[in-house]
Amino acid sequence: MDKRVTFSGWWLPMLLILPQLLITAIFFFWPAGQAIYQSAFMPDPFGLKTQFVGWDNFTFLFEDEYYLASFKTTAIFSLLVTALSMGVALWLALMADRIIKGSGTYRTLLIWPYAVAPAVAGVLWLFMFRPNVGLMSWYLDKVGYDWNHVLNDGQAMGLVVVASSWGRISYNFLFFLAGLQAVPKSVIEAAAIDGAHFWHRFRTIVFPLLAPTTFFLLVVNVVYAFFETFGVIHTITSGGPQQSTTIMVYKVYSDGFVGQDLGSSAAQSVVLLLIVGMLTIVQFKFIERKVHY
Amino acid sequence: MSGMVEKKGKAAWLVHLGLILGILVVCFPIYLAFIASTVSSGDLVRPPMPLLPGEHFIANYKEALFSGVNTPVWNMLLNSTIMALGIAIGKIIISLLSAFAIVYFRFPLRNVFFWLIFLTLMLPVEVRIVPTYEVVANFGMLNSYSGLILPLVASATATFLFRQFYLTVPDELAEAARVDGAGPMRFFVDILLPMSRTNIAALFVILFIYGWNQYLWPLLMTTDPDMNTIVMGIKQMFPSGDDLPNWPVIMATALLAMLPPVLVVVLMQNLFIKGLVDTEK
Numbered sequence: 411m412d413k414r415v416t417f418s419g420w421w422l423p424m425l426l427i428l429p430q431l432l433i434t435a436i437f438f439f440w441p442a443g444q445a446i447y448q449s450a451f452m453p454d455p456f457g458l459k460t461q462f463v464g465w466d467n468f469t470f471l472f473e474d475e476y477y478l479a480s481f482k483t484t485a486i487f488s489l490l491v492t493a494l495s496m497g498v499a500l501w502l503a504l505m506a507d508r509i510i511k512g513s514g515t516y517r518t519l520l521i522w523p524y525a526v527a528p529a530v531a532g533v534l535w536l537f538m539f540r541p542n543v544g545l546m547s548w549y550l551d552k553v554g555y556d557w558n559h560v561l562n563d564g565q566a567m568g569l570v571v572v573a574s575s576w577g578r579i580s581y582n583f584l585f586f587l588a589g590l591q592a593v594p595k596s597v598i599e600a601a602a603i604d605g606a607h608f609w610h611r612f613r614t615i616v617f618p619l620l621a622p623t624t625f626f627l628l629v630v631n632v633v634y635a636f637f638e639t640f641g642v643i644h645t646i647t648s649g650g651p652q653q654s655t656t657i658m659v660y661k662v663y664s665d666g667f668v669g670q671d672l673g674s675s676a677a678q679s680v681v682l683l684l685i686v687g688m689l690t691i692v693q694f695k696f697i698e699r700k701v702h703y
Numbered sequence: 704m705s706g707m708v709e710k711k712g713k714a715a716w717l718v719h720l721g722l723i724l725g726i727l728v729v730c731f732p733i734y735l736a737f738i739a740s741t742v743s744s745g746d747l748v749r750p751p752m753p754l755l756p757g758e759h760f761i762a763n764y765k766e767a768l769f770s771g772v773n774t775p776v777w778n779m780l781l782n783s784t785i786m787a788l789g790i791a792i793g794k795i796i797i798s799l800l801s802a803f804a805i806v807y808f809r810f811p812l813r814n815v816f817f818w819l820i821f822l823t824l825m826l827p828v829e830v831r832i833v834p835t836y837e838v839v840a841n842f843g844m845l846n847s848y849s850g851l852i853l854p855l856v857a858s859a860t861a862t863f864l865f866r867q868f869y870l871t872v873p874d875e876l877a878e879a880a881r882v883d884g885a886g887p888m889r890f891f892v893d894i895l896l897p898m899s900r901t902n903i904a905a906l907f908v909i910l911f912i913y914g915w916n917q918y919l920w921p922l923l924m925t926t927d928p929d930m931n932t933i934v935m936g937i938k939q940m941f942p943s944g945d946d947l948p949n950w951p952v953i954m955a956t957a958l959l960a961m962l963p964p965v966l967v968v969v970l971m972q973n974l975f976i977k978g979l980v981d982t983e984k
Binding site for chain 2: 413414415416417418419420422423424426427429430431433434436437438439440441442444445448498501502505506508509512516517518519520521522523524525526527528529530531533534535537538542543544545548549576579580581584588637638640641644645659662663666667672675676679682683686687690
């Protein structure tokens with residue numbers, strides 16, 4: 411799409427676009443190029459010089475059981491975060507959509523956790539589930555359930571999933587509510603007159619009309635779980651116990667900065683780059699399709 | 704509208720009850736954090752913790768704000784404010800300008816530049832942390848505001864948003880400006896900017912929250928506690944080893960960390976929702 415009316419000259423537009431191009435070149439393309447370049451090198455044992463190793467970093471990576479485990483961890487984690495945050499949000503949105511008065515107040519009360527940073531959310535949930543003394547763990551102990559996410563893999567995963575989903579409920583709620591309110595009321599009324607009950611109406615009318623919103627949220631939430639939950643994991647588990655909550659982004663950080671294994675970290679960055687690329691294409695395809703409707 | 708679908712009486716009551724229950728569950732972690740910020744450390748190591756506010760509210764917030772653990776919290780709040788404002792304003796300015804260039808001019812490599820900016824969508828900071836860190840370190844920008852802000856300022860999303868908006872601006876306006884002999888910058892400042900007001904405000908709300916809530920980047924960038932931002936500084940308040948964390952002060956800090964972005968969302972709710980929908984489209 412182009413403008414019919416434009417201004418002439420080329421140095422002014424160049425000047426206008428220059429700040430963005432400079433920042434993009436220096437902080438995006440140069441580092442991304444470096445990641446690709448470094449992924450083909452490995453430092454010698456003394457860290458004095460690096461040596462060209464071709465695909466070796468990638469070969470090592472895909473033979474490293476911890477790295478393969480981080481794929482699986484990322485998949486499970488993203489799936490759970492997406493399902494939990496979307497499920498709760500849809501449930502709340504369905505209820506908020508059914509009331510006439512006061513839905514604005516409910517919306518206000520439900521959207522503000524969106525503004526709480528993942529890292530802060532991590533601290534709040536960690537506080538409730540501190541082994542032995544946290545409010546939740548203490549009551550769990552009382553009913554005979556031993557809570558210690560510092561030692562127990564499954565509990566650690568459960569805690570980071572809940573903490574990551576929590577703030578996300580607001581976001582999904584907003585989009586679901588907007589989607590539900592766009593469903594023509596007349597169609598639902600007609601179905602109600604025909605005697606269709608709530609769940610029947612939901613399955614046959616509302617949910618199909620909500621499909622574009624749902625698909626959009628699915629992609630966006632997976633992207634969130636992949637990249638924006640670093641703060642939650644760093645504050646609650648630091649990837650443990652035994653790397654059971656080390657998602658891929660966390661591993662890039664821990665191998666690159668804590669372990670100082672730059673070649674491997676760079677190779678992992680390249681793998682992530684490909685994954686983001688694919689997710690972006692999926693998102694873009696979806697937007698294109700939406701435009702056709 | 705008839706009440707065929709909306710429930711009345713008892714059923715409506717149940718729906719309200721369900722929503723209130725949902726809100727209570729969602730808000731509970733924050734309520735608990737508030738309680739923890741008003742009691743003494745001693746109250747928190749003897750379970751179960753109290754569920755009503757204690758008497759140490761002023762003492763805890765005073766300790767957090769003016770002494771903190773590594774650095775006073777007011778200092779971290781200041782750093783966060785500078786970073787969030789820098790990112791939000793910086794992104795908006797460079798995007799307004801580059802979108803103007805792309806939409807209103809024909810110049811060599813225009814499409815190439817457009818695609819280069821578009822590609823940055825695929826490069827979140829989490830993916831390129833180690834090499835970006837090295838670039839910033841080589842510029843000597845560790846522990847500086849420019850190091851915190853500049854690498855996060857380029858944004859394809861904002862550029863797209865303004866591009867989309869400019870494309871909806873009637874051509875007659877630019878035509879009229881040209882006939883009147885007004886130059887492009889005059890048109891930009893006098894006509895385009897005032898028309899973009901709502902878009903700028905909506906974007907500002909989203910970008911401010913984005914900047915404020917950054918975690919990984921400040922974590923790498925600021926080794927000097929005086930440069931810590933509040934969101935990443937909270938984790939630094941936990942002692943290493945077996946020492947007990949000072950939970951009341953940590954929780955007071957957590958509440959102070961969420962206050963500015965929460966206020967922005969609640970007070971500017973309509974702009975926030977517009978920004979959210981616009982940036983995700």
